[in-house]
Every structure is written in C-alpha cells, then in structure tokens.
Amino acid sequence: MQIQIKGVRVVDPGNIEGIRDISIRDGLFEAVSEPGQMPAVANDSDDVKVVDGQGLIAVPGLIDVHVHLREPGQEYKETIETGLKAAAAGGFTAVCSMPNTRPVNDNAQITSFILSQAQKANAARVYPVGAISRNLEGQKLNDIADMKKAGIWAVTDDGMPVTDSQLMRRTLEYCKSLDIPVLVHAEDKRLADGGSMNEGLPATVMGIKGIPNAAESVMVMRDIALAELTGARVHFCHMSTAQSIEAIRAAKAKGVRVTCETAPHYFSLTDADVPPYDTHFKMNPPLRSEKDRQAIIEGLCDGTIDMIATDHAPHAEDEKQVEFDRAAFGIVGLETALALSLDLVVRGHLTLVQLVEKMAKAPADLLGINNNIMPGNPADLTLIDLDAGWTVNPDAFVSKGRNTPFAGRRLKGAAALTIVGGRIVYTRD
Amino acid sequence: MRFEKKDILDIESLSREEITYILDTARGMKEISQRAVKKVPTLRGKTIVLFFQEPSTRTKMSFELAGKRLSADTVAISKSSSSIVKGETLRDTVRTLESMKPDIIVMRHSSSGAACQVAKWVKCSVINAGDGTHAHPSQALLDMMTIQEEKGGFEDLNVSIVGDISHSRVARSNIIGLSRMGAKVTICAPGTMIPVGIEQMGCTVARDMDTCVADADVVMMLRIQKERQGSLLFPSEREYATLYGLNPARLAMAAKDALVMHPGPLNRGVEISTRVADGEQSLILDQVTNGVALRMALFYLVAGGSKNADSN
Numbered sequence: 001m002q003i004q005i006k007g008v009r010v011v012d013p014g015n016i017e018g019i020r021d022i023s024i025r026d027g028l029f030e031a032v033s034e035p036g037q038m039p040a041v042a043n044d045s046d047d048v049k050v051v052d053g054q055g056l057i058a059v060p061g062l063i064d065v066h067v068h069l070r071e072p073g074q075e076y077k078e079t080i081e082t083g084l085k086a087a088a089a090g091g092f093t094a095v096c097s098m099p100n101t102r103p104v105n106d107n108a109q110i111t112s113f114i115l116s117q118a119q120k121a122n123a124a125r126v127y128p129v130g131a132i133s134r135n136l137e138g139q140k141l142n143d144i145a146d147m148k149k150a151g152i153w154a155v156t157d158d159g160m161p162v163t164d165s166q167l168m169r170r171t172l173e174y175c176k177s178l179d180i181p182v183l184v185h186a187e188d189k190r191l192a193d194g195g196s197m198n199e200g201l202p203a204t205v206m207g208i209k210g211i212p213n214a215a216e217s218v219m220v221m222r223d224i225a226l227a228e229l230t231g232a233r234v235h236f237c238h239m240s241t242a243q244s245i246e247a248i249r250a251a252k253a254k255g256v257r258v259t260c261e262t263a264p265h266y267f268s269l270t271d272a273d274v275p276p277y278d279t280h281f282k283m284n285p286p287l288r289s290e291k292d293r294q295a296i297i298e299g300l301c302d303g304t305i306d307m308i309a310t311d312h313a314p315h316a317e318d319e320k321q322v323e324f325d326r327a328a329f330g331i332v333g334l335e336t337a338l339a340l341s342l343d344l345v346v347r348g349h350l351t352l353v354q355l356v357e358k359m360a361k362a363p364a365d366l367l368g369i370n371n372n373i374m375p376g377n378p379a380d381l382t383l384i385d386l387d388a389g390w391t392v393n394p395d396a397f398v399s400k401g402r403n404t405p406f407a408g409r410r411l412k413g414a415a416a417l418t419i420v421g422g423r424i425v426y427t428r429d
Numbered sequence: 430m431r432f433e434k435k436d437i438l439d440i441e442s443l444s445r446e447e448i449t450y451i452l453d454t455a456r457g458m459k460e461i462s463q464r465a466v467k468k469v470p471t472l473r474g475k476t477i478v479l480f481f482q483e484p485s486t487r488t489k490m491s492f493e494l495a496g497k498r499l500s501a502d503t504v505a506i507s508k509s510s511s512s513i514v515k516g517e518t519l520r521d522t523v524r525t526l527e528s529m530k531p532d533i534i535v536m537r538h539s540s541s542g543a544a545c546q547v548a549k550w551v552k553c554s555v556i557n558a559g560d561g562t563h564a565h566p567s568q569a570l571l572d573m574m575t576i577q578e579e580k581g582g583f584e585d586l587n588v589s590i591v592g593d594i595s596h597s598r599v600a601r602s603n604i605i606g607l608s609r610m611g612a613k614v615t616i617c618a619p620g621t622m623i624p625v626g627i628e629q630m631g632c633t634v635a636r637d638m639d640t641c642v643a644d645a646d647v648v649m650m651l652r653i654q655k656e657r658q659g660s661l662l663f664p665s666e667r668e669y670a671t672l673y674g675l676n677p678a679r680l681a682m683a684a685k686d687a688l689v690m691h692p693g694p695l696n697r698g699v700e701i702s703t704r705v706a707d708g709e710q711s712l713i714l715d716q717v718t719n720g721v722a723l724r725m726a727l728f729y730l731v732a733g734g735s736k737n738a739d740s741n
C-alpha cells in the first residue's frame with residue numbers, strides 16, 4: 001500500500017514547516033519533498049492512494065495521553081475497537097488507555113489483552129498505562145517491570161489516587177529505575193469529600209456539594225515534592241485549577257522533572273456554564289471558575305501546560321440520566337478535542353505550531369517515541385481541515401459514549417484523514 | 430394576574446409578583462382551615478401523589494391535609510413502599526407514577542435537583558417538597574406568609590438566619606425569597622457551615638451570633654443535624670449551643686418585637702432554648718398552621734385556579 005499526499009502544508013514543529021509532498025509506503029514515511037519533485041504515481045488504484053493535500057494541514061499523528069477505553073469489563077460503555085475508531089475520527093493516531101478497566105490493568109495478561117484487541121481494531125494505536133497498585137487499592141505495588149515488558153509505558157492509579165505518600169515515594173523511585181513516567185491524577189479524596197461539582201457560587205446555588213480547588217492542588221504540591229525528592233518523571237493529568245498551574249510553573253522553573261496536561265473542557269467551559277443539574281457537565285476534576293479557565297489558557301500559552309489530553313470517559317445513558325450527585329463522572333472527548341483546541345488558535349492564544357506541540361509532539365516525548373514526519377518513521381499522520389465547520393451531534397459519534405457537554409455547539413476544524421502505520425483509518429466525508 | 434407556573438421547584442424561579450400572589454392566595458386558604466367543615470370542593474377529581482423518598486412526617490402530613498381540604502385525592506408513596514429500594518431509577522419510578530395520571534406529584538428527595546429533573550421527565554405538575562440541600566420552596570413561602578402576617582410586609586425588615594446554611598435547603602430558599610421581597614437577610618454559622626459565595630445569593634454573613642441577632646426583626650433558627658457531628662462541622666452540641674444557640678439573653682439583643690421562627694423539628698437546648706421556643710415571641714406553631722394553607726394555595730394555583738378558591 002502506497003499513499004501520496006500532494007501539496008499539503010506540513011506543520012511538524014522543529015522539523016518541517018511548509019508545503020510538501022509526502023509519500024508513504026509499507027507503513028513508513030518513504031519521502032518528504034518539496035512540491036513537484038516526487039515521481040508521480042500513475043493513478044489512484046487499489047494499491048495506491050493519491051491525496052490532494054491542498055488546503056489541508058499535515059501534522060504528526062495526534063496522541064491523546066488520557067483515554068478510558070473501558071475494555072475489558074465495561075464494553076457496554078466503550079470497546080477498544082469503538083474507542084480507537086472514535087480516536088481516529090477525532091484525528092488521533094494513538095491513545096493511552098487508563099488502567100481502571102474491570103479487571104484492572106495491573107498485570108501483564110491484561111496489558112497483552114488490550115494490545116491484541118487494539119491490533120484487530122484497525123484504527124488508532126493504543127499505548128496502555130498500567131496500574132500502580134494491585135486493583136488500584138493503593139496498598140501494594142504491582143509487577144511493573146512485568147507489565148512494561150508486556151507493553152505499558154507508564155503507570156497511574158488514575159481515579160483512585162495514591163493517598164499513602166510513602167507508597168507514592170516508592171512508586172516514583174521504582175519507576176525511575178525502570179525509566180517510565182508516573183501519571184498523577186491529583187486529588188485528595190478527603191477534601192473532595194464526595195462532591196460533584198466545583199466548589200463555588202453555582203454549586204452553592206444548586207445545593208450541590210463542591211470540590212475545592214485545593215483537592216487537586218494539595219496533591220500536585222505533594223507530588224512535586226516527591227518528584228524533587230526522587231528525581232522521577234512525574235506527569236500531572238487533566239489539570240483544572242489556577243493553583244496547580246502555579247505550582248507546576250514554579251517546579252519547572254526550579255528544574256523538577258514534571259510535565260502536565262489539561263483537557264479541552266477546562267479551557268472551554270466553567271462551572272457557570274453548567275445548566276441546572278445537567279449531568280453531561282459532570283466530570284472529575286470538575287469545571288472550575290472563570291479565573292481557573294484563564295489560568296489554564298495562560299499555562300498553555302507560556303508552556304507550563306505541555307499537552308492537551310481528553311480524559312475521554314464514555315458512559316451509558318443510564319449512568320447519566322439520574323440524580324446529579326449519583327451520576328457517573330466523565331465526558332467523552334475524542335471527537336471534539338481537535339476542534340475545541342483549534343479554537344485556541346482561532347482566538348490567538350496559541351499558534352498552530354504550539355498546538356501541534358501540545359497535541360502531537362509533547363505527548364510523543366512523554367511516551368519516548370519520535371513521531372516526526374520523516375523517512376523511515378512509522379507513518380502516523382493527521383490531515384486537518386481547518387475550515388471544516390460542523391455541529392456537535394452526539395448521535396453521530398463513533399464512540400459509544402454520548403455524554404458530552406458540547407452537544408449542539410458549532411465547531412470549526414476537523415480531521416480530514418487519519419493515517420496510522422501507513423493505513424488510512426479515517427476519512428471525513 | 431393568572432398564575433402560569435406548572436411546577437413549583439424552587440424560589441429562584443418565582444418572581445416577586447408570583448410570590449406575592451401565592452401569599453395572597455394562601456391567606457384566603459387559611460380561612461378554610463378555621464371553619465367547622467374544613468373542606469371545599471375546589472380540586473375534586475384531581476389526584477395528588479406524595480412521593481417522599483426521604484422520611485418527613487410533618488411536611489408530608491401538611492401536604493396531605495392541604496390536598497384533602499381541597500377535596501383532591503391524595504396517595505402517599507414512601508421510600509419503603511416505592512421501588513427505589515429495589516434499584517429502580519428515579520426516572521423510571523416517576524414515569525411509572527405518571528402513567529397512573531396524577532395531576533400533581535409532590536416530591537421530597539435527598540439529591541439536590543431531583544425535583545427539577547423530574548419536572549423535565551413528566552408532564553404533570555411537580556411540587557418540590559425539599560431536594561437535597563437545594564430548595565424547599567413551600568417552607569420558605571410559609572415562612573414568608575408568617576412574617577407577612579405579623580409584620581405586614583418585608584421591606585427593610587432585618588431577618589437573621591442562624592445555623593447550618595451549607596446543608597440547609599430552607600436557608601437557601603429563604604435567603605432568595607426574603608431578599609427578593611425586600612428584606613435584609615443576615616446569616617450566621619461557624620465557618621464550616623457557610624457555603625462559598627452565599628453573599629451573592631442575597632445576604633450578609635455576620636461575624637458572630639450577637640452581631641447577627643442585634644436589632645433583628647425576625648430570628649430564624651435552623652435545625653442542627655446531630656448526625657453531622659462526625660463530618661467535622663462542629664465539635665460538640667454544647668459548644669454549638671454556646672456560640673450559636675438562641676437563648677433569652679441573645680433574643681433580648683434583637684428588636685423588642687422580634688419574631689422567633691424554626692422550621693422544626695426542634696433540638697431543644699441546642700440551637701434553641703426551651704424558654705425561647707415556647708416564649709411569646711415564638712411563631713413556630715403558627716408556621717405549621719400556615720404551612721397547610723400555603724400548600725393548599727400551591728395546589729390550587731398549579732392546578733390552574735385564580736386567587737379566590739371558594740368562589741365555585
């Protein structure tokens with residue numbers, strides 16, 4: 001199989017910026033050249049696909065480092081196949097799957113299972129993340145080296161954060177010696193105290209128990225201290241508060257090895273946008289105040305926030321059509337993230353180059369892979385149509401999850417073509 | 430004026446005019462409860478379901494009597510008899526109830542917003558009888574009715590509300606309602622019981638109980654929930670009573686003719702001393718009496734009536 005993309009604007013920060021022809025063969029980038037220099041393939045055929053890249057942007061395959069694929073165990077919410085196809089439709093060529101499946105990805109067998117299911121999906125790649133502790137219970141370290149051999153690249157107890165500071169210290173030390181990062185879902189569950197939205201005026205008015213900013217930032221601060229102590233590689237997931245960003249900015253200035261991500265909803269929405277008791281706006285961490293939203297944008301601009309991830313968390317309708325405090329936390333994000341993030345470029349907060357860094361390059365750095373568009377590299381590529389206008393329609397999602405707060409929103413920008421390992425896994429109609 | 434609201438979900442969604450109209454209607458209803466034959470045929474043929482997922486003898490009885498005095502048929506469903514315990518979702522439960530064609534569902538639920546959600550799921554009228562820590566509109570309205578009876582109005586009235594504001598739907602509804610009607614609301618509680626942003630809902634937060642009560646025209650005490658002691662909100666009932674209890678000495682700091690109110694049930698000796706609760710300034714039992722009239726008014730108005738119930 002060969003793919004030729006002609007006359008496309010390539011945005012590959014630090015590597016290429018300009019109009020190029022790209023040739024892909026046998027799963028790899030074969031050549032990237034100035035327009036017109038590439039030997040013309042005869043025609044579109046079964047074996048050869050020629051893509052007119054005019055008006056499109058080619059970027060290294062987007063990578064989402066925080067996705068809940070739900071398989072094994074909760075296939076009614078999402079399967080590895082539907083999740084990876086949704087990712088491809090959203091322009092992602094790879095996603096990192098969180099370990100809170102049932103059973104938990106806390107051993108090599110589950111890791112292998114996830115990878116083999118992903119193989120069959122013919123969609124985005126998966127980079128599984130293993131659990132830190134047995135069954136996410138925060139008690140005993142898993143056989144992390146074993147899981148690493150099977151294919152995990154990082155560990156986390158996402159959703160069930162490690163409360164025990166000593167366990168966290170040991171985890172960091174151990175993972176440092178294995179040379180894998182530790183992903184931190186920063187939340188002090190005692191401070192969160194069963195709350196279901198941001199602690200602030202909207203929660204007070206609705207009588208909903210609030211989750212204070214400090215529930216996140218105290219754990220960010222603790223784990224910065226532990227990162228400094230151990231020298232381990234710490235990555236903070238789905239940052240939502242001004243205080244967390246402030247702490248990470250200071251840590252980076254000091255040379256501590258930390259990175260972090262935020263999710264599109266944290267720079268697109270605030271708690272004031274939550275319609276009364278609309279459970280599609282319930283996620284953890286919750287939508288914060290306008291001040292926090294501004295701090296997130298500022299953190300993206302000045303580089304404190306390294307990357308954008310979705311925290312894609314599909315749920316069945318039944319789990320959302322209930323009382324607000326009983327509804328499941330989480331929203332889907334794979335199919336809206338690119339357009340919502342492109343809005344940062346439209347509004348002038350980020351350049352397109354910065355956005356590609358945050359959605360493709362920084363995630364690759366975290367994973368320890370090189371996704372440059374260059375001959376010899378695996379051909380993972382996203383073609384973006386910046387002008388494509390569309391309206392979010394949950395019923396049209398590829399994901400099984402319909403739980404989005406963005407239903408009905410007009411967005412601009414979409415993946416036109418997603419290529420994974422030299423195969424076209426998504427084409428926009 | 431014609432009352433257009435299908436549901437009574439909270440005070441927030443009621444305008445000043447609507448509140449006045451409800452209170453006017455309730456005054457008319459009160460007279461019915463004082464007759465020898467306490468029944469008018471106004472809502473004959475109408476069915477009211479009392480769906481109480483949270484136990485509440487007082488409020489349920491008040492709504493039930495209100496319905497009966499208007500000749501409506503009332504059916505009560507409590508938690509033990511409803512299928513919620515069998516794992517049915519709230520949505521399924523209320524849609525099942527609705528299929529039996531009630532005209533009004535009165536509901537009490539432990540989750541904030543439950544009544545608002547149910548109002549979207551069913552076509553019949555929904556009256557919120559208390560949802561989580563969100564709203565308790567009929568309680569706030571009966572409190573307003575009681576204050577209006579005694580004081581004639583609300584403009585520039587100093588109303589103090591003392592107690593666990595964070596967990597009180599009564600406080601939220603009263604703060605919104607009383608401030609909307611022109612009263613000046615001051616609240617007081619330990620910092621553990623003051624929710625973020627409460628000032629923006631229409632009140633000021635007093636530094637301590639003495640400041641809060643000083644010159645008050647109405648002192649509204651909230652029930653302290655003893656089971657919350659474990660959640661670190663206050664160290665002991667004794668200390669709470671010392672700092673935030675209403676006793677005769679504190680009441681003396683309020684205006685001479687200050688009114689004492691409490692939504693009940695009372696924790697005597699904790700948030701309110703017996704001498705105050707049973708004293709001359711206490712309106713606690715008047716609140717209960719007015720509760721029936723006010724709820725009659727709500728039934729009558731959501732069922733489509735205009736101010737004079739007895740006219741047909």
Ligand SMILES: [Zn+2]
Pocket residue numbers: 158159185237238284
């Ligand atoms: Zn998480």
